[in-house]
Amino acid sequence: MPVKRADKTPMPVQDAGARAHNFGEVNEGYTPAHAAIEAERCLRCQDPVCVGGCPVQIPIPDFIHAVAAADMAGAAAILRASNPLPAICGRVCPQELQCESECSMGGRFRPVAIGHLERFVADWERTQPMTARPGIKHSERIAVIGAGPSGLVCAGELAQRGYAVTVYEALHAPGGVLRYGIPEFRLPKAILDGEIDRLRAAGVEIQCNVIIGRTITLDELFTAQGFAAVFIGTGAGLPQFLGIPGESLNGVYSANEFLTRVNLMGAYESEADTPVRVGRRVAVIGAGNTAMDAVRTSLRMGAEEATIVYRRSEKEMSARTEEYHHAVEEGVRFHWLTNPLEILDDGQGWAGGLRCQRMELGAPDASGRARPIPIAGSEFVLPVDNVILAIGTTPNPLLTRTTKGLATNKHGGLIADERTGLTSRPLVFAGGDAVTGAATVILAAGAGKKAAQAIHEALEAKRH
Amino acid sequence: MARILESHWLTPVTRYFKLDAPLIARSARPGQFVMLRVREHGERIPITIADYDREAGTLVIVVQEVGATTKRICALEAGDQILDVAGPMGSEIELPPGGHVCGVGGGFGTASLLCLMRERRALGDRTTAIVGARTKELLILVDELRAICDDVEICTDDGSAGLRGFVTQRLAQLIAGQGPGRPDHVIAIGPMAMMRAVAETTRAPGVKTFVSMDPLMVDGTGMCGGCRVTVGGRPQFACVDGPCFDAHQVDFDVAMRRNKAYVKEEREALERLACVSGRGRGEKGDAEPSPEPSGSRRGA
Numbered sequence: 001m002p003v004k005r006a007d008k009t010p011m012p013v014q015d016a017g018a019r020a021h022n023f024g025e026v027n028e029g030y031t032p033a034h035a036a037i038e039a040e041r042c043l044r045c046q047d048p049v050c051v052g053g054c055p056v057q058i059p060i061p062d063f064i065h066a067v068a069a070a071d072m073a074g075a076a077a078i079l080r081a082s083n084p085l086p087a088i089c090g091r092v093c094p095q096e097l098q099c100e101s102e103c104s105m106g107g108r109f110r111p112v113a114i115g116h117l118e119r120f121v122a123d124w125e126r127t128q129p130m131t132a133r134p135g136i137k138h139s140e141r142i143a144v145i146g147a148g149p150s151g152l153v154c155a156g157e158l159a160q161r162g163y164a165v166t167v168y169e170a171l172h173a174p175g176g177v178l179r180y181g182i183p184e185f186r187l188p189k190a191i192l193d194g195e196i197d198r199l200r201a202a203g204v205e206i207q208c209n210v211i212i213g214r215t216i217t218l219d220e221l222f223t224a225q226g227f228a229a230v231f232i233g234t235g236a237g238l239p240q241f242l243g244i245p246g247e248s249l250n251g252v253y254s255a256n257e258f259l260t261r262v263n264l265m266g267a268y269e270s271e272a273d274t275p276v277r278v279g280r281r282v283a284v285i286g287a288g289n290t291a292m293d294a295v296r297t298s299l300r301m302g303a304e305e306a307t308i309v310y311r312r313s314e315k316e317m318s319a320r321t322e323e324y325h326h327a328v329e330e331g332v333r334f335h336w337l338t339n340p341l342e343i344l345d346d347g348q349g350w351a352g353g354l355r356c357q358r359m360e361l362g363a364p365d366a367s368g369r370a371r372p373i374p375i376a377g378s379e380f381v382l383p384v385d386n387v388i389l390a391i392g393t394t395p396n397p398l399l400t401r402t403t404k405g406l407a408t409n410k411h412g413g414l415i416a417d418e419r420t421g422l423t424s425r426p427l428v429f430a431g432g433d434a435v436t437g438a439a440t441v442i443l444a445a446g447a448g449k450k451a452a453q454a455i456h457e458a459l460e461a462k463r464h
Numbered sequence: 465m466a467r468i469l470e471s472h473w474l475t476p477v478t479r480y481f482k483l484d485a486p487l488i489a490r491s492a493r494p495g496q497f498v499m500l501r502v503r504e505h506g507e508r509i510p511i512t513i514a515d516y517d518r519e520a521g522t523l524v525i526v527v528q529e530v531g532a533t534t535k536r537i538c539a540l541e542a543g544d545q546i547l548d549v550a551g552p553m554g555s556e557i558e559l560p561p562g563g564h565v566c567g568v569g570g571g572f573g574t575a576s577l578l579c580l581m582r583e584r585r586a587l588g589d590r591t592t593a594i595v596g597a598r599t600k601e602l603l604i605l606v607d608e609l610r611a612i613c614d615d616v617e618i619c620t621d622d623g624s625a626g627l628r629g630f631v632t633q634r635l636a637q638l639i640a641g642q643g644p645g646r647p648d649h650v651i652a653i654g655p656m657a658m659m660r661a662v663a664e665t666t667r668a669p670g671v672k673t674f675v676s677m678d679p680l681m682v683d684g685t686g687m688c689g690g691c692r693v694t695v696g697g698r699p700q701f702a703c704v705d706g707p708c709f710d711a712h713q714v715d716f717d718v719a720m721r722r723n724k725a726y727v728k729e730e731r732e733a734l735e736r737l738a739c740v741s742g743r744g745r746g747e748k749g750d751a752e753p754s755p756e757p758s759g760s761r762r763g764a
């Protein structure tokens with residue numbers, strides 16, 4: 001056996017100085033030679049603990065083995081059988097908390113780059129002709145609400161089982177957060193478009209500009225529209241605000257507004273009509289993936305100083321490690337243990353400063369993370385032109401407000417059976433962020449997949 | 465996609481459209497709006513549903529040219545398609561039936577009174593419309609309103625039609641018992657300055673008043689918070705919680721300031737359009753003064 005290399009094969013990246021000013025993808029992808037070397041690092045463990053770390057239990061050593069054997073079609077088939085969105089998950093999964101956190105190579109050395117390999121295989125697959133349309137086998141039609149990862153995966157899985165599926169999306173383009181939230185430099189729209197083309201080719205109908213609860217109610221989907229079952233994948237798109245003074249000043253955005261203007265509406269492209277104003281100094285509040293995306297986007301939109309302001313420390317940050325490293329390389333500044341108190345008016349009704357307070361860490365709080373405590377007399381003003389709030393989102397209440405009998409928890413999330421996704425209403429299933437609150441793409445995809453199986457079983461049971 | 469069935473100019477800068485949009489027409493309620501996009505890379509803009517016909521599956525909108533997107537829409541003719549029409553967005557105004565409701569319309573805001581007054585009358589309300597414009601030529605849809613309201617009161621700044629003066633002067637007279645008499649509810653739809661003046665007119669006499677706020681919007685589905693308005697000291701999302709709010713609770717200063725956030729970029733978009741189409745704001749716009757940022761999205 002060849003000697004295993006201790007380190008991960010590095011991902012080729014665009015130069016940090018250059019990429020901080022363009023929207024091209026940061027990670028350029030493995031070459032076949034990189035992939036072959038990395039695949040060889042996998043120990044093909046008897047007890048592949050990595051699989052337990054993956055929310056959809058991809059048989060990781062099997063697909064990596066196929067890569068090592070240069071059997072790309074085999075690798076792609078293994079991936080797709082458990083994860084319908086491999087090109088996306090390979091790019092955006094928090095691997096360091098999931099599959100790679102468990103990898104046996106990670107003990108003495110560095111874990112196998114499972115995500116990079118997954119992306120490599122999926123990108124190869126995109127160059128191949130699409131497989132044939134599955135064909136309609138059942139008379140029942142199924143409606144899916146929301147074209148984010150959970151809805152798209154649910155629709156795809158049902159189409160594979162021979163159902164006619166219609167996806168209703170409120171916005172003018174499908175993809176959910178993958179379209180309006182995650183920027184081009186991390187997840188090129190062409191990758192998402194490829195997945196959507198694949199679904200359409202499999203017979204899934206996607207109707208944009210339809211807001212369920214407004215254009216058509218959920219009840220009408222069953223009555224007027226004649227659907228046999230419904231999957232709700234409406235996400236957690238409602239942005240939270242801090243409730244501090246100055247939040248209604250001009251130049252203060254939720255991360256959703258800022259990223260939607262740039263990603264969905266294309267404000268970074270010269271032909272776009274939708275403006276976004278980015279000043280010289282941008283402060284982003286929060287330290288999750290959304291905050292990193294917002295701060296790095298503001299650099300690319302011309303900000304000279306782009307700063308993260310976070311009331312806890314680097315250790316508690318929830319962003320993917322890779323994104324954090326990339327942000328540091330690109331010149332993003334960080335104010336850890338800093339709590340915003342007020343956004344100050346520049347005298348013209350625009351944000352001019354962010355009054356902050358330094359914090360120190362105390363005993364763990366309800367979330368198990370150290371509670372930040374203010375340090376007396378530590379207040380200071382950070383000069384800013386824009387403030388972007390990336391402090392979390394909750395499930396959008398539009399559908400639950402307009403629908404009777406859909407039970408929700410105290411965070412506004414739909415109550416759904418963990419195994420099947422069944423909600424408090426018969427033949428209405430749900431999954432993804434609409435149930436869990438803001439989580440991850442792979443969890444949303446996994447929930448869509450499980451619900452597709454449960455819908456199929458429920459309809460089979462009705463038939464007999 | 466929605467096909468335009470009819471379109472014509474109501475004033476030199478305001479255009480009427482009837483759209484084939486059966487799904488939206490079926491569920492539309494007074495006070496709601498649609499989000500439109502006319503081209504790839506285009507902006508999503510909110511436009512009020514002026515009227516609807518559930519049986520025919522049609523929707524009426526009235527659009528005033530103020531910037532790049534509204535100019536693109538107003539260039540469309542019957543038979544053309546609008547790329548994206550999504551809705552109905554927003555919540556309807558909840559009022560107890562059977563009272564005297566007075567709709568105050570300014571500029572193209574008058575159009576939104578059509579379905580509102582028709583539905584209120586069907587609920588048994590006494591209906592009065594007060595419509596205002598700078599001059600006679602800019603008044604719109606007066607005959608249509610006469611057909612569905614108990615009373616229609618006209619005000620023009622120059623006295624070329626109806627009373628000379630502002631809609632608020634006539635409203636104050638009604639509240640004092642003149643003409644059709646004191647209304648139980650007032651709903652004002654028009655330029656922000658007008659809505660603010662209406663709110664001040666009804667505040668002291670304590671007449672319950674709603675205004676239809678027109679903040680900048682991006683998605684219109686409650687996902688961005690860009691449309692937040694301060695109501696009773698708390699932020700509300702106009703696209704889902706509104707667009708109609710209690711006029712006496714709205715912070716108009718904040719609302720007017722927020723609407724001016726993109727004046728520079730909007731002007732640039734307009735200049736880009738002028739370059740492409742070879743026509744500036746001139747032609748159709750000459751009847752109107754140059755677009756001074758009024759802090760309102762609705763023409764006066």
Ligand SMILES: Cc1cc2nc3c(=O)[nH]c(=O)nc-3n(C[C@H](O)[C@H](O)[C@H](O)COP(=O)(O)OP(=O)(O)OC[C@H]3O[C@@H](n4cnc5c(N)ncnc54)[C@H](O)[C@@H]3O)c2cc1C
Pocket residue numbers: 092093094145146147148149150151168169170171174175176177178181182210211212213233234235236237259289290291293320396398399431432433434438439440441442444
């Ligand atoms: C900026 C940002 C960066 C992120 N980065 C990562 C990352 O790196 N890795 C990761 O794993 N996760 C990341 N996430 C989280 C991840 O994107 C979400 O967990 C995931 O997209 C949830 O999928 P979903 O299908 O549940 O909902 P969404 O993606 O939110 O999609 C819901 C869709 O439903 C539509 N909708 C809502 N209501 C209605 C209605 N009434 N009628 C019709 N349509 C409706 C919405 O318009 C939307 O398109 C990120 C999130 C954000 C915001």
Ligand SMILES: Cc1cc2nc3c(=O)[nH]c(=O)nc-3n(C[C@H](O)[C@H](O)[C@H](O)COP(=O)(O)OP(=O)(O)OC[C@H]3O[C@@H](n4cnc5c(N)ncnc54)[C@H](O)[C@@H]3O)c2cc1C
Pocket residue numbers: 497507509510511512513525526527528529530531532533534535572655677678679680681707727729730731733734754755756757758759760761762763764
């Ligand atoms: C809930 C809601 C309902 C609405 N309903 C309607 C409707 O039924 N019909 C309709 O036409 N519009 C309506 N609007 C306003 C409409 O959405 C805006 O006019 C539109 O977004 C402008 O887009 P634009 O690209 O054409 O102009 P932009 O490029 O966005 O900007 C307009 C330009 O015109 C200037 N401008 C803005 N307001 C005025 C004004 N009052 N007079 C002169 N210049 C001005 C601005 O400063 C800017 O330079 C509504 C808005 C909301 C929020």
Ligand code: SF4
Pocket residue numbers: 053054055056057058060083089090093095098099100114115118442
């Ligand atoms: S889907 Fe995500 S967690 Fe699972 S193997 Fe792929 S990268 Fe790892």
Ligand code: SF4
Pocket residue numbers: 041042043044045048049050051060061102103104105112114
């Ligand atoms: S745990 Fe690591 S080394 Fe073992 S099979 Fe999984 S990826 Fe390969």
Ligand code: FES
Pocket residue numbers: 680681682683684685686687688689690691692701702703704
């Ligand atoms: S327009 Fe985005 S939340 Fe209202």
